[in-house]
Amino acid sequence: MLGAGICAGAQSVPGDVDVVIIGAGSSGLNAAHRLQQLGKKVVVIEARGRIGGRAYTDTETFGFPFDRGCAWLHKADDNPYTPLAKQWGYTLQEHDTTLEGLYFRDREASAEMRQLSARIEMGLDTKIAKVGRKKDAAASTAMRKKSEIDEAVATFHGPMSSAVDLDELSAKDYLTIGTDVPPNLLIKEGYGSLVAQFGKDIPVSLNSPARRIRYGGNGVQVDTDHGTLTAKACIVTSSTGVLAAEKIRFDPPLPPWKEDAIAGLPMGLLAKIPLQFSKPEFRYQAFQDVLRENIGKRDIYFLCWPFHLNLLVGFVGGDFAWELSAAGEEEAVDFAKNSVRSIFGSDADKYFVKGSFTKWASDPWALGAYAAAIPGSAGAREGLRRPLADRVFFAGEACAPRWTQTCGGAALSGIETAELVAKLVKQA
Ligand SMILES: Cc1cc2nc3c(=O)[nH]c(=O)nc-3n(C[C@H](O)[C@H](O)[C@H](O)COP(=O)(O)OP(=O)(O)OC[C@H]3O[C@@H](n4cnc5c(N)ncnc54)[C@H](O)[C@@H]3O)c2cc1C
Structure with a gap:
């Protein structure tokens, strides 16, 4: 009609x-x-x-609001939605991604390694911007070494944020992107x-x-x-x-x-793999961030227990997200569960309730996450x-x-x- x-x-x-x-x-x-x-x-x-x-909040799958699309209200001090969220009484929580857990496959990185990754991250951001101001080259050209820690850092600038791997992203375009512009607020109601x-x-x-x-x-x-x-x-x-x-x-x-x-x-892809557990927050605390860096770009990031919900929200991006989307929801949930096992311990299986996978890749009216x-x-x-x-x-x-x-x-x-x-x- x-x-x-x-x-x-x-x-x-x-x-x-x-x-x-x-x-x-x-x-x-x-x-x-x-x-x-x-x-x-x-x-x-x-x-x-x-x-x-x-922008879609699903209230059915878990019985509480879960954002299948956008979740962070970026650049909140200047975002047209911020005054509305406040006026309408939404529950807001500031959240910038700061890695409380970093894993190289099953090996947990030390606190020093995490600090090093934070320093490298700031450096990479500056380097990509510097390349972008000069030429329209791939953002990956700003990476000099490709050690595992450099790869972990690149994951946040590429697949997890821009939704593409850095070799597929114009460094000049990187300067326009707003996916991680603080203050970043999460919204409980979605x-x-x-x-x-x-x-x-x-x-x-x-x-x-x-x-x-x-x-x-x-x-x-x-x-x-x-x-x-x-x-x-x-x-x-x-x-x-x-x-x-x-x-x-x-x-x-x-x-x-x-x-x-x-x-x-072209559309990049960021996909979420939310996993629900029967046990309240374990191993990590509410709003903490964990990255599992795997070999061959099969990386997954978890936002832990947002708003103290029994939910770990897994994120995959770029080429790997397209690959998992082609494989389907069952495979994606299995992949995320395997990662949880190695980070949170095998006990996690006992408390697992259900998982889901966002399907923006095949959604005929999106065909990806963002361009x-x-x-x-x-x-x-x-x-x-x-x-x-x-x-x-x-x-x-x-x-x-x-x-x-x-x-x-x-x-x-x-x-x-x-x-x-x-x-x-x-x-x-
Ligand atoms: C997994 C994921 C996570 C994200 N995370 C964040 C985040 O944390 N923070 C953030 O700010 N952004 C995030 N984004 C990006 C954000 O969701 C989008 O940038 C934004 O919602 C896009 O809005 P839009 O109006 O441009 O496009 P859309 O929301 O796609 O709106 C376009 C509309 O047009 C309709 N349409 C298309 N073709 C036709 C047609 N032929 N006829 C009629 N209707 C049509 C579509 O159905 C759709 O409703 C995320 C996106 C995804 C997928």
């Missing part, structure tokens, strides 16, 4: 709305909210049966719940994938399974994974510079942002003006795009 105020069916509704927004994730909801504030008529069409996109509460009064037509956007004549026509929407402009917030898979057809076809931009920003520019394509974000014929606009985490890859960055992108569109629509 199309939402209130929009006619369903084969006939279009010329002039009925100013702007059609494709996607009800953080970016689309913020764009709609801003356009409404500016007095524009909008409708959001969403392919899924829910709003929030990659980041997805917060985004859903923000979007609850925005007119969204659920289960309405946009199949084709026609922009060759006047305005735009957006074809859905329920009919055609006509508007002065549209904002596309689909992930670059969805765009690359050509789930939306464009008529006229996308120009080569837009196709290059999409190809330069990272490949070496040589740092300019791709600019190309992705650039509108077509001043009528088809693009927004979302990959277009974010700051803190790319994040939910807060997606919101900013939606707001800024809405302001630009509002000016153009006024002139039209």
Whole structure:
């Protein structure tokens, strides 16, 4: 069903709305909210049966809120969601990743080794930024040695944070990424719940994938399974994974510079393997961080017992996350359980209740976690942002003006795009 105020069916509704927004994730909801504030008529069409996109809190699997997508509210002192979370009484906990446990396979690193890793980490961050300011090379070129401790540190800058291995990440693009920009807050009730509460009064037509956007004549026509929407402009917030898979057809076809931009920003993958136990916090304390560094990039990081819940949240990223996603949930949970056994002791098996695995890799409306520019394509974000014929606009985490890859960055992108569109629509 199309939402209130929009006619369903084969006939279009010329002039009925100013702007059609494709996607009800953080970016689309913020764009709609801003356009409404500016007095524009909008409708959001969403392919899924829910709003929030990659901001999604699952309350069913464990009986308490678990964020399948974004969880940390990054750059909290400047993030548009922070005042809302406070106003609406969400439970916030500051959490920066500081390794309380580091394992090389089954061998636990000493406190000195962990301190050394923290020092190397600061150094690597500076080195990647230095490379990025000079050239659009792979972030891995900033790593001189490749000892096991260097690899452990690289894991946090690559797969666990940027969602790609460092050799697949442009060092220049690294400078735009906001996935670990402090202050970082975790939200007990879920980041997805917060985004859903923000979007609850925005007119969204659920289960309405946009199949084709026609922009060759006047305005735009957006074809859905329920009919055609006509508007002065549209904002596309689909992930670059969805765009690359050509789930939306464009008529006229996308120009080569837009196709290059999409190809330069492939989706990276961060996947979570939450494991629930019957015993309250053991071995590590609530909010502590543990990394198990394995040979051949099969690394896993655990956020321990967030908010004192009986949950270890395993994270895998980059190439290894794609590999586990192809292998399936059972294999992923087994892999995480094996790692828990070697870190927390074999007793952990006795207390294991159940595990799960996030499936963003195969989710047809995401096809990955978030986008990272490949070496040589740092300019791709600019190309992705650039509108077509001043009528088809693009927004979302990959277009974010700051803190790319994040939910807060997606919101900013939606707001800024809405302001630009509002000016153009006024002139039209
Ligand atoms: C595992 C994981 C962990 C993450 N951790 C964090 C974190 O801790 N902190 C953080 O800030 N960020 C994190 N992120 C990133 C964050 O979730 C995203 O950057 C943000 O939610 C993206 O918002 P968006 O609006 O750009 O895109 P989306 O949320 O993907 O919204 C786009 C919407 O468009 C819809 N859509 C797509 N195509 C069509 C179509 N053809 N027709 C209609 N609708 C369509 C989709 O269904 C979706 O709802 C994480 C992401 C993942 C996957």
